[in-house]
Amino acid sequence: MNTDIIGLVIIYALTILLAIPLGKYIAAVFSGTTKRSDIVFNPLDKLFYKLGGIDPRKEMNWKQHLTALLVINLFWFVLAMLVLTNMGRLPLNPDGNPSMTGDLAFNTAISFITNTNLQHYSGETGVSYLGQLTLMLWQFISAGCGIAIAAVVFIAMKERTTKALGNFYFLFVRSCTRVLFPLAVLMAVLLAFNGVPMTFDGKATQISLQGDTMQVSRGPVAAFVAIKQLGTNGGGFFGPNSAHPLENPNYFTNMIETIAILLIPIALIFTLGHILQRRKLAWTIFGVMSLGFFLLMVPTVMNESGGNPAIAKLGIAQPHGSMEGKEVRFGAAASAYWAISTTVTSNGSVNAMHDSLLPLSGMNALLAMMVNAFFGGVGVGFLNFYVFMILAVFISGLMVGRTPEFLGKKIEAKEMKIAMVIALLHPFLILVSAALASYLFAHNPTVYAGWLNNPGYHGFSEMLYEFTSASANNGSGFEGLGDNTPFWNISCGIVMLLARFLPIIGPVAIAGILANKKYIPESAGTLKTDTATFGLMVFAVIAIVAALSFFPALALGPIAEHFSMH
């Protein structure tokens, strides 16, 4: 086995080994049964509650949870707009970077409050250090918000009849202070000791060995990169994200950053098992998600390691795989592994340029975002999976001719309608907006020529990828797309907004309605949801929804490009 593959095995093994105990810890954080860490965090949380004017013991129903979430996000949007459109004049701007235009600020503000981190700017020139620090605030709190809302659904899934689903602020504050904060500190310190800068000095000027004068952008990078990776945020400090040598200097930092992508999304599945006291259900869900992850990741690693056939035709050697857009210190295999990790989880950070991935690798990255439920974003990934589980329960129920029940609750027409709308929203947003963009481009290619960096099928893939990434709240891009225009800024902003909040509202509503229904104890006739059979059923539902919705679009982009190469 070569060292590139051994590296991946170590990364995966460490991720799982860390995620299992972390899942248990997060369950204790949600249920308020942490012990040892309370000495540090109790005073901190109390400060948040006191200064925030919160009563953390006040129980909320599902509607109150959603109201709290939407109101706080609205304020985040206003605050983000204020900072982004004024940072040029504000302090902490040693490089003299400008404020954002209205449409770019609209896109960026939504992008960061929705945990997407789609970036239509480059960090080196597009934001001040104050801008970076406030974006970093959203990397914490938008992730905390996602984790908190997943906790609400976990609590709602317990076997009892209730309206009381805990307190939103309690779950939100604890997610930020007790889960994200300590992990971010640990990771930022590891990064700083491996050469990631942490400074408020502006650009450094240096003379290269050949005698050229170079300017080197830097900043408070270590703190930013840590939470960017942990909170499925993905927005880079620098333009090329974690491909940049100051954001990800060596193979060790690359391992840490890769582990951090999947760590919390996987841990939360185990958290579910602890909260519901259904470990087997958690392992079933983990199994389905892992199956999806491996089916996308393994072919991508092989594909990228094998090199680009179009380059092979030029007669040179490709001993290290397809290297366009990749870094020697990571290699093709670790870049491919990252590409799938970051797209299954809605992280969106990159350590290689996805625009230069081979066609089928690009397709796998697209598919990962189109499904958006194999681990998914922190918290919200599970909500997407929950919708698929409801659909699978319903279909299985029809197949055996019984009223569908899920964890002791009857699933009826209302819940099914919500689940169907949410399951179809994602394809609807992606396909309609990609069709609109394609129409505009095809209608007037000279006006919109600046949009596409690549001709033909790949050009279409660039547009499809952008909206897929926006709708999956992912944030990675085929960055050749000239996306800092009012059309892309505004359309992607709207897509991100709808794709963040509707898939939160739907599952929370379903879970809240189910929680309030009469609990029916399991009997011999109950459909078992913690079995491999049911797992395969969920996988089939996901595959059918994704395949039927997206195959035509994929055939026009990456699949056509692949066959044009051979």
Next chain:
Amino acid sequence: MKEHIAPAIRVTLVALVFFAGIYTLLILGISKLTRGKGQGDQLTVNGKKVYANVGQKFTQDKYFWSRPSAVDYNAAGAGGSNKGPTNPDYLATVQARIDSFAVHNPGVPKTSIPAELVTASGSGLDPDISVDAAKVQVARIAKTRGLAAANIEQLIIANTSAPLAGVAGPTKINVLALNIALDNLK
């Protein structure tokens, strides 16, 4: 809804102070204990500091060349080419780089040129090349500098970084370190 407005604003402001402020200062403080005192890893070359991990442009025949860069090694605006794998313009660019390499390195067969020497990196600042990419440049450097090829190959071995802990990830060579060593070779 009204009862949620005040907590939303207040909690956010507390979070702003804590996560954008205190967290940042904490990491800033700890990073002062690192080798680079928070500036990142730097080397001193000719009495001046340079970033050890930020790749530099090397195009002169007397140096080991670094990888092509879509941004011409602009470390204040880094980036990749974002060219698709089948883009005809892109393939023409790669062909031109192969031709240019052949002119500067006569006698090197095309089949031994590794792709990373003619394809642009993701950051445009890739500090490393592979061992293969260094070896195909030995003849040119030996000729330009009037050195024995064996000495240069020795230098390549001395500057090769093994995979992490000897088992994980690629073998690579930092081009800047290698070229500094080359300049010091008498």
